[in-house]
Amino acid sequence: MGNDISPIIMGCDHAAYPLKEKIKAYLMQNGIQVQDAGTHDETSVDYPDFGVCVASSVSQGKYARGILLCGTGIGMAMVANRFPHVRAALCNDLYSAIQSRRHNNANILVLGGRVLGDALAGEIVRVWLETPFEGGRHQLRLDKFDGFGESRNL
Ligand code: RB5
Secondary structure, three states: OOHHHOOEEEEEOHHHHHHHHHHHHHHHHOOOOEEEOOOOOOOOOOHHHHHHHHHHHHHOOOOOOEEEEEOOOHHHHHHHOOOOOOOEEEOOOHHHHHHHHHOOOOOEEEEEOOOOOHHHHHHHHHHHHHOOOOOOHHHHHHHOOOOOOOOOOO
Protein backbone atom coordinates (compact mmCIF):
# COMPACT_ATOMS: atom_id res chain seq x y z
CA MET A 1 0.00 0.00 0.00
CA GLY A 2 1.24 3.45 -0.97
CA ASN A 3 5.01 2.95 -1.29
CA ASP A 4 5.33 6.03 -3.47
CA ILE A 5 3.81 8.31 -0.80
CA SER A 6 5.82 7.14 2.21
CA PRO A 7 6.65 8.82 4.57
CA ILE A 8 3.40 10.46 5.60
CA ILE A 9 3.35 13.31 8.10
CA MET A 10 0.62 13.18 10.76
CA GLY A 11 -0.62 15.61 13.36
CA CYS A 12 -3.51 15.82 15.81
CA ASP A 13 -4.78 17.54 18.92
CA HIS A 14 -5.74 15.97 22.23
CA ALA A 15 -9.26 15.14 21.04
CA ALA A 16 -7.96 12.84 18.32
CA TYR A 17 -4.80 11.53 19.96
CA PRO A 18 -6.17 7.99 20.49
CA LEU A 19 -7.27 7.72 16.85
CA LYS A 20 -3.98 9.17 15.60
CA GLU A 21 -2.09 6.44 17.45
CA LYS A 22 -4.28 3.74 15.89
CA ILE A 23 -3.92 5.15 12.37
CA LYS A 24 -0.19 5.49 12.85
CA ALA A 25 0.08 1.83 13.87
CA TYR A 26 -2.07 0.81 10.90
CA LEU A 27 0.16 2.71 8.47
CA MET A 28 3.35 1.28 9.90
CA GLN A 29 1.92 -2.25 9.77
CA ASN A 30 1.38 -1.63 6.07
CA GLY A 31 4.96 -0.54 5.46
CA ILE A 32 4.34 3.21 5.41
CA GLN A 33 6.75 5.36 7.39
CA VAL A 34 5.18 8.01 9.60
CA GLN A 35 6.56 11.35 10.71
CA ASP A 36 4.58 12.09 13.86
CA ALA A 37 4.32 15.85 14.47
CA GLY A 38 2.32 15.31 17.69
CA THR A 39 0.53 15.79 19.88
CA HIS A 40 1.80 12.94 22.00
CA ASP A 41 -0.82 12.58 24.73
CA GLU A 42 -4.33 13.74 25.71
CA THR A 43 -3.26 16.96 27.47
CA SER A 44 -5.28 19.84 26.03
CA VAL A 45 -3.50 21.64 23.17
CA ASP A 46 -4.43 24.02 20.36
CA TYR A 47 -5.10 22.24 17.05
CA PRO A 48 -3.66 25.06 14.86
CA ASP A 49 -0.17 24.45 16.27
CA PHE A 50 -0.16 20.94 14.84
CA GLY A 51 -2.15 21.76 11.72
CA VAL A 52 0.33 24.47 10.73
CA CYS A 53 3.26 22.10 11.19
CA VAL A 54 1.80 19.40 8.94
CA ALA A 55 0.25 21.72 6.34
CA SER A 56 3.38 23.87 5.93
CA SER A 57 5.48 20.73 5.38
CA VAL A 58 3.13 19.47 2.67
CA SER A 59 2.85 22.96 1.18
CA GLN A 60 6.63 23.17 0.85
CA GLY A 61 6.84 19.70 -0.73
CA LYS A 62 8.68 18.10 2.19
CA TYR A 63 5.99 15.41 2.31
CA ALA A 64 3.68 14.30 -0.48
CA ARG A 65 0.82 13.43 1.87
CA GLY A 66 -0.34 14.29 5.36
CA ILE A 67 -3.06 13.20 7.76
CA LEU A 68 -4.54 15.60 10.31
CA LEU A 69 -7.02 14.80 13.06
CA CYS A 70 -8.95 16.83 15.62
CA GLY A 71 -12.28 16.32 17.37
CA THR A 72 -14.45 16.97 14.34
CA GLY A 73 -11.75 17.53 11.70
CA ILE A 74 -13.25 20.95 10.97
CA GLY A 75 -10.61 23.10 12.63
CA MET A 76 -7.71 21.18 11.10
CA ALA A 77 -9.26 21.45 7.62
CA MET A 78 -9.67 25.22 8.06
CA VAL A 79 -6.03 25.61 9.06
CA ALA A 80 -4.57 23.33 6.40
CA ASN A 81 -6.39 24.87 3.45
CA ARG A 82 -4.81 28.27 4.12
CA PHE A 83 -1.51 26.95 2.76
CA PRO A 84 -0.72 27.09 -0.96
CA HIS A 85 -0.76 23.74 -2.78
CA VAL A 86 -2.49 22.09 0.18
CA ARG A 87 -5.70 20.34 -0.77
CA ALA A 88 -7.02 19.13 2.57
CA ALA A 89 -10.20 17.07 2.58
CA LEU A 90 -12.31 16.43 5.67
CA CYS A 91 -13.55 12.90 5.07
CA ASN A 92 -15.63 11.27 7.73
CA ASP A 93 -17.17 8.86 5.19
CA LEU A 94 -15.83 6.51 2.54
CA TYR A 95 -17.39 8.17 -0.53
CA SER A 96 -15.82 11.54 0.32
CA ALA A 97 -12.45 9.88 0.85
CA ILE A 98 -12.56 8.21 -2.58
CA GLN A 99 -13.80 11.32 -4.37
CA SER A 100 -11.26 13.55 -2.62
CA ARG A 101 -8.57 11.55 -4.37
CA ARG A 102 -10.29 10.95 -7.74
CA HIS A 103 -11.50 14.51 -8.30
CA ASN A 104 -9.57 16.76 -5.89
CA ASN A 105 -6.16 15.06 -5.66
CA ALA A 106 -6.32 15.71 -1.93
CA ASN A 107 -2.88 15.68 -0.34
CA ILE A 108 -4.02 15.97 3.27
CA LEU A 109 -6.71 13.72 4.74
CA VAL A 110 -8.52 15.20 7.73
CA LEU A 111 -10.41 12.99 10.18
CA GLY A 112 -12.68 13.63 13.14
CA GLY A 113 -11.48 11.65 16.12
CA ARG A 114 -14.73 12.25 18.00
CA VAL A 115 -16.85 11.45 14.96
CA LEU A 116 -15.36 8.24 13.61
CA GLY A 117 -15.09 4.72 14.97
CA ASP A 118 -11.74 3.03 14.61
CA ALA A 119 -12.78 0.54 11.93
CA LEU A 120 -14.34 3.15 9.64
CA ALA A 121 -11.38 5.47 10.12
CA GLY A 122 -9.02 2.68 9.07
CA GLU A 123 -11.08 1.99 5.95
CA ILE A 124 -11.15 5.70 5.09
CA VAL A 125 -7.36 5.85 5.33
CA ARG A 126 -6.98 2.70 3.23
CA VAL A 127 -9.15 3.92 0.34
CA TRP A 128 -7.64 7.41 0.51
CA LEU A 129 -4.16 5.96 0.08
CA GLU A 130 -5.15 3.52 -2.67
CA THR A 131 -7.35 5.73 -4.86
CA PRO A 132 -5.56 7.54 -7.73
CA PHE A 133 -6.29 11.04 -9.04
CA GLU A 134 -8.17 10.99 -12.36
CA GLY A 135 -6.54 14.15 -13.77
CA GLY A 136 -8.03 15.58 -16.99
CA ARG A 137 -10.84 18.06 -16.36
CA HIS A 138 -10.22 17.78 -12.64
CA GLN A 139 -6.64 18.99 -13.03
CA LEU A 140 -7.90 22.02 -14.98
CA ARG A 141 -10.17 22.84 -12.06
CA LEU A 142 -7.38 22.46 -9.50
CA ASP A 143 -5.19 24.74 -11.63
CA LYS A 144 -7.73 27.52 -11.06
CA PHE A 145 -6.87 27.78 -7.36
CA ASP A 146 -3.80 25.70 -6.55
CA GLY A 147 -1.35 28.61 -6.32
CA PHE A 148 -3.52 30.83 -4.14
CA GLY A 149 -1.59 32.39 -1.28
CA GLU A 150 1.77 31.51 -2.81
CA SER A 151 3.34 34.91 -2.18
CA ARG A 152 2.50 34.76 1.53
CA ASN A 153 5.32 34.11 3.97
CA LEU A 154 4.90 30.64 5.46
C1 RB5 B 1 -11.13 20.47 20.82
O1 RB5 B 1 -11.99 20.56 21.90
C2 RB5 B 1 -11.91 20.65 19.51
O2 RB5 B 1 -12.43 21.94 19.43
C3 RB5 B 1 -11.03 20.34 18.33
O3 RB5 B 1 -10.52 19.06 18.46
C4 RB5 B 1 -11.68 20.39 16.97
O4 RB5 B 1 -12.82 19.63 16.92
C5 RB5 B 1 -11.78 21.71 16.35
O5 RB5 B 1 -12.24 21.87 15.20
